[in-house]
Amino acid sequence: MELLKQRIREDGVIKGTEVLKVDSFLNHQMDVELFDAMGAEFKRRFSGCEVNKILTIEASGIGIACLAARHFGCPVVFAKKSQSRNISDNVFCAKVESFTHGKVYDVVVSREYLHPEDKVLLIDDFLANGEALRGLAAIVAQSGAQLVGAGIVIEKAFQPGGANLRAQGMRVESLARVAAMSEDEGITFAD
């Protein structure tokens, strides 16, 4: 998606060879007009898939998923990273390792909001090692729903998550795939 790649080139900040900060428009400050265009692009790529539910994970996936959901005409469910007192124990659950935060946490979704007849699209901001998507896919599998695929904003194609998940049969559509990056030479996109 050219609009997104251009924005990453202009406003993304590279730290070392692995960290890409896109805080200014994607995951701290959020450019909702851009999110709307990304939502339209996800809809174009997954048209005809009869998606009736979008599943994302807190926190930075939520805004992207909500703007996308307008284009699909469906609700969003967001997986929670820890069990709150107000969530029933009746949940689907998967363990996810966060390389960013260096810890393993539980990801939970109430059993009330995923059903065998659902066709679920996963949405998230980043795909690197693929841990979050793997956890969300495990939750969809537990529910018996059909996993349509995953829509990702930025895939770090130099990390193994995307290749591994595709090898396991998941359809992964990334709006921008970063092949390599460095502070000196900037970003090279995969396509």
Add this chain to the structure above:
Amino acid sequence: MELLKQRIREDGVIKGTEVLKVDSFLNHQMDVELFDAMGAEFKRRFSGCEVNKILTIEASGIGIACLAARHFGCPVVFAKKSQSRNISDNVFCAKVESFTHGKVYDVVVSREYLHPEDKVLLIDDFLANGEALRGLAAIVAQSGAQLVGAGIVIEKAFQPGGANLRAQGMRVESLARVAAMSEDEGITFAD
């Protein structure tokens, strides 16, 4: 907002006299079409205020804020509840006590995304004791930006947050104000 009150009556689940679960449409599964209508209502109430930034707090405020932001034509910034490795130390920070989770946490916003010339609208899903709004308002004050007010989806008007914040001069607009609730008698709205 009648559409919202009707939805709360139909799908809200009351536990005791203080907990109102609206997981099915507001803060776990999210009805994006309803969010869009709520966004239009926030815009109607704060029209003419020249809002150029919406500030919310992760996680359940984000979807509501993003749909509202489309109506205001402005970006959203979401305050984070803990400091991630990818956020610079250069942040505005406030301590917030969560009665739901029984703990105190830091709420942070990068200094890059709030400026003295900003006119900021706070958006959140619930207002009860007012701790989250108080923390967000403190962050806006630190930045030197102008606080336009707060748009809340559900105010528990039987708890002191709304009255206290209004007494301190904050304009608080709540789309549904719950005066009282009980498992036996259901919900009474304030207006």
